[in-house]
Amino acid sequence: MTITTIEELTIAEVHDALLAGTFTVRELVEAYLERIRTLDAEGPALNSIVAVSGTALEEADAQDAYLAANGKLSGPLHGVPVVVKDQIETAGIPTSFGSAATGAYTAAQDATAIAQLRAAGAIILAKTTMPDFATSWFSTSSRSGITRNPYDLARDPGGSSSGSAAAVAANLALVGIGEDTGGSIRLPSSFCNVVGLRVTPGLISRTGMSSLVVPQDTAGPITRTVTDAAVVLDALVGFDPKDPYTAAYAIARHSGTYAAAVAKNGLTGKRIGVLRQAFGRDSDAESAEVNDVVRQALAAVEAAGAQLVDVEVPNLNDYVADTSVYFSRSRQDMNAFIAKRPELGIDSIEQLHAEGKFHEKLDLFVGIATGPATAKDDPTYPDRVALQGDFQRLVAGIMAEQKLDAICFPDVKLAAPSHEDIFADRWTCLTYPTNTVIASQLLFPAITVPAGFTSRGLPVGLEIMALPYSEPQLLGLAHGVEKATSARRAPSLSQVKA
Structure with missing residues (x-):
């Protein structure tokens, strides 16, 4: 039994191969671990992985033993290697929340979403990079530095689910898990030519996931196909x-x-x-180059039978x-999460700010810590919440x-930014031209799907937004x-720009 390639595998293809005896879960996990070593730690050095599981091979053997003994798969994610944003707690694997200040913190138990993935048969392969406590559209992190975009190493993969999007795009895992408050799944997915789904908040538990804006926070899948996103979503909801x-x-029904x-x-x-x-x-x-790609994608969508309506x-x-x-x-939501975890050795977000324990290019972190x-x-908060209801009713x-049936637009008005632009402070977090905040602040679900590439070879995502629970x-x-x-x-990682 052997694996000739793991590039672009889907969950269904893996399951067919496992049932046919083409390869084992152990061989699949070993192949991904080798790819992480040669492409993430070495070679192009994507730097998307912050910690690798020490028990993944044992878990793979258990899945192989189950299939051998029962002649069937253990669940809908049997043997599926998953990388998880380091914002979500995993028993046995350190969780840093992107911060160098958290030390070697390891949660005593899995976040609810992670427990559900394991129950479905998934193997948590590794944790992925992110900016400190998810406070950026970019990958800048005091824990991991920067993560490189697989399509152009001089560019950023986007944030805050930086590592998950980059890793899935580069085929370092079968699927990934991110988190989305204002676009942290969809923005990096659009920059990395993968599918990223933000669900109606509450469909997926946030227990064991650090907070940013509690009413908007949600975990979600990052995958290479929409079908795989749906399969992972089935395991996550509840x-x-x-x-x-x-x-x-219960409301979704x-x-x-x-x-x-x-x-x-x-x-x-x-x-x-x-x-x-x-x-x-x-x-x-x-x-303009993003607009051109989106217009071409919309022409293909229209040709496939959809009716497009300018709104x-x-x-x-x-x-x-x-x-x-x-x-x-x-600040209130982040501190409430930290307060329940004295093992972190952190008193508050404002303490991290006062001691300079955060990445220098995190203006949102600074604004939160000093706000x-x-x-x-x-005094403006009640008006902001009330206006959110008006916004929802207007769009609905x-x-x-x-x-x-839905509304669509480019996820971001620009393709992936260069690291040079980020360090030169070309934008602040709140001036960055992302459209992902629209669905987030409406509390609507949205998904990004690859739309195409610019003339410079940079991916562009098309965001599709729908009504809650749809x-x-x-x-x-x-x-x-x-x-x-x-x-x-x-991505052609042997040819990608250095």
């Missing part, structure tokens, strides 16, 4: 009494599996709104600015009036877009 927000799972919903839905006859306001200016060369959200930029609550409540101690200390109303339909649309564009391709 009610968790330790996280009251997961009451959303989805019957069947998300994986099955992918095949039942498509583009034919669907009405998709195109939010032209979210495109960058064509007069700007960097935005406009009145005062969109004002709504986005005035419903942002990072500086209102993030209101609690949401009650910000537009979708109802236009009979839209993940089955959203995944079906995304699958249709994926088929229409066929834009996913593995």
Whole structure:
């Protein structure tokens, strides 16, 4: 038995091979570990992995033994090697939250989402890089430094799920897990030519995951195909009494599996709104190249049977600015998480700031640490929360009036930035031209699907946003877009720019 290649494998292909005896889970895990060594630690040195599991091979042997004894797979993720953003606690593997100040902290038990992945048969292969406590659109971390984009090593993979997106794109694991508050799954996924799904907050438990803005926080899958994202999502969702927000799972009332919903839905006859306001200016060369890729993708989507409808959200930029609550409540939410973990050796976010224990290029971290101690200390907070409801009703109303199944736009107005631009402070966190905050601050689900590449070979993602709890339909649309564009391709790491 042998593995000829692990590039671009899907969950279904792995399961077929395991059942046919083509290779074992141990051989699969060994192949990914070797690829991590040769591409992440050495060679192009992507630096997407911050810690590797010491028990992955033992877990692989257990899965192989189960299949040998029972003649069937142990679950829907049997033997699937998964890399996990270092924001989510894993028993037996250190969790740093991207911070050098956390030492060798290792949680006593898995986060709920991780426990569910293991119960489905997954193997937690490694933890992935991220900026300190998820406070950036970029990879800058006091723990790991910078992570390189597999499509251009001089560029960033995006944040804050930097390592998960880069690792999945470079085929260092079968699938990945990220976290998304304002776009931290979708933005890096769009920069790394992979699929990234943000669900309606509460469908997936946040127990054991560090906080940024509690009402907006959610874990989610990062994969190379929409179908794999749906399979992983099936393992992640569920009610968790330790996280009251997961009451959303009961409200969703989805019957069947998300994986099955992918095949039942498509583009034919669907009405998709195109939010032209979210495109960058064509007069700007960097935005124009993204716009060109997105327009070509939309033409393919239309040719595949979807009806495109131009839509406009009145005062969109004002709504986005005035419903942002990072500086209102993030310090409160982050400190509440830290306070429950004295083993971290950290008293508070403001302590880390005062002692300079954070990466220098984290202006959002600085703003949070020096801002209101609690949401009650910000007199604008009640108005921001109230306006969020207005924003939701406005966009949902537009979708109802236009009979839209979803709204789409570029995830970001620019392709992946260079590390040089990041260190030169070309943008602040709040001035970076990402559109991912739209769905986040609406509390809507959204998914990014590869749309194509710029003339410079940089990936561009198309974001598709739908109404809350409509993940089955959203995944079906995304699958249709994926088929229409066929834009996913593995990076040529032997040729990637140094």
